[in-house]
Amino acid sequence: MTEPAPGAGSDPAALTTTAVRDGDDWVIDGRKWFITGADGAAFFIVMARTNDDAATMFLVDAGTPGLTVGRHIGTMDHAFTGGHCEVTFERCRVPQEAVLGEAHRGFAHAQVRLAPARLTHCMRWLGLARRANDIMLGAVVERELFGSRLADLGLAQHLIAENEIDLAASRALIRTAAAVLDEGGRGGAETSIAKTFVSEAVNRVVDRSVQLCGARGVSHDLPLARFLAEIRPFRVYDGASEVHRWAIARRAVRRYERTHGAPR
Structure with missing residues (x-):
């Protein structure tokens, strides 16, 4: 959920990552950071805005084209496996089955x-x-x-x-x-x-x-x-x-x- 400013942090309503329907699929675009455990994770639960006042959660497998785990952000704590990383989504296409729960109920x-x-x-x-x-x-x-x-x-x-x-x-x-x-x-x-x-x-x-x-x-x-x-x-x-x-x-x-x- 966490994004660089002006995106979501303590205020989830500031979410800037988007997911847009394209036929039977969804296309996710956005940038996350301070994603704990990202390095080595098998999948990601991604929160993305799907209309003006609603968001959807998606289950996205690691290795999906368009999903990139970037740098480890250096922090004063070191106890979390996988660090706190940047994660980007560029035209990351996922099927309808990737929706976690119900669409727009994220x-x-x-x-x-x-x-x-x-x-x-x-x-x-x-x-x-x-x-x-x-x-x-x-x-x-x-x-x-x-x-x-x-x-x-x-x-x-x-x-x-x-x-x-x-x-x-x-x-x-x-x-x-x-x-x-x-x-x-x-x-x-x-x-x-x-x-x-x-x-x-x-x-x-x-x-x-x-x-x-x-x-x-x-x-x-x-x-x-x-x-x-x-x-x-x-x-x-x-x-x-x-x-x-x-x-x-x-x-x-x-x-x-x-x-x-x-x-x-």
Whole structure:
């Protein structure tokens, strides 16, 4: 879905890649980038605009003429297999059978993936933050400074407690959102709240862990510095925190108006 400006990013409605009917086929033209896992993928799910206000998802095999996987975009994170690549479509012809779901229903079909995908990211990076916290705890109970263990100093204890609070709150929000999805709900609001909070909380947890480990924390003797680089983009991926906050606020206002009526 992600395209260079002025194309789609956090706003899918800005989609510029197009698919036009040509007989029994569709012809896709456009440019995507930051496509995670593109290098080595066997197929691509491609979102393309099929009329002024609708999009369609297509299942396009790798090697289809007109589909080209370009450069790896260098980023601060390195954990994703296949990198983050540019992908171009030039007169890429696919049959009607390549339509995924229904034509012109791409935006709606994408929502089926977006809510649970946010939670998979939350769970992945929460696990990394918990690992960072464990490394830090191992360090502070062994390190002695100013006549006591680092773990027994008040300022250190404050940072440790803040980590525990962020980790517990993140787990609770993920469980709440997952329960809504398990019950068949859309989970848009719950996953937006979880994604926004967890993406920022895990950054705080890893950053505090780096701080408490001192020079070792910023060195490559521990994996914490690498963790920090891997976790920072999460505030951008799957919708920037600012966009989710905008959506959360709009839902809150609509909920109030449904209950109390809009002011006159």
